Amino acid sequence: MNPLTYAEENYLKAIYHLSEGGKKGVSTNDISGEMKTKPASVSDMLRKLGDKAVIEYRKYYGVHITEEGKKIALQTIRKHRLWEVFLVEKLKFSWDEVHEVADELEHIKSGILIQRLDEYLGFPKFDPHGDPIPDEYGDVRSRPRIPLNELELHSAGQIVAVKDSSAAFLRYLDKVGAYIGARIKVTDKVEFDGSIEILVDNKKSIFMSKDVAGNILVMQ
Structure with a gap:
């Protein structure tokens, strides 16, 4: 499979969140609303993601993320949240400033960089907003709230x-x-x-x- 583009990773991450971690199907209208784009653009992107086997789409049943899709989405989320920790703790960004910057940094492909970043930060379990950070295997530590x-x-x-x-x-x-x-x-x-x-x-x-x-x- 060819690597996903930045836009494809963003869509996949949105589908993962909307599906509550892959537990349910997601409508194209929900994706359109989340991504703030037209349904026709969503349909085009879903075809591309389907061709890469990271989602499955059946009319009336919605969009379902595949196991490979979950893996990629969780790694993207992991990178995003680790970068947020770095920006707040090391570069003294405030927690309301980090989201857009982390949106750009989350697409860095280097696995060793993210491993070193995780180690440098002391293996944090939660980001500055309290969201759990998936580990390198995609496991997420949850807590009742x-x-x-x-x-x-x-x-x-x-x-x-x-x-x-x-x-x-x-x-x-x-x-x-x-x-x-x-x-x-x-x-x-x-x-x-x-x-x-x-x-x-x-x-x-x-x-x-x-x-x-x-x-x-x-x-x-």
Whole structure:
């Protein structure tokens, strides 16, 4: 099989995420929305990916990623998240600045470079946004986590990840003082609109809308 192009790797990564790790089929409309492109362009790309045996597509059943496709997608995700760790920890980027840069770096093909990068960083298990980093074999370390808005009143936990990694959302979290690793406790829940109040590190109270809290993942 010829190596995938940057665009093909981006599509494959999107299909992997949309399929929840390969557990379900994905519609072309979902892919079109994720990639922000026209359905006709998606169809052209799916034919190319199908020819390279990294996906299977059957009308009415959606797009399914193959085992080889999963392997490539996970290695691309691994590179992306390792580069994010490097950018934040070593080059002092903020967590809202790294995504686009890592999108470019994830396509570097050198396997030995990524092995050395992983070793240099101390074999991190999670990226700056709390997402697990696949190991060199594609295994992913998961941990139980729930959206903050599902935490019961007076329950405590720790912020471990975010669902929304857009720069605007991350800057908002920086502004209010919510960060990965923070210990939190739900001190109030508003029945009317689902907004909540949390206590961060036993010293700072933050009010959050239901949407914001739903995009923060916590571990109890």
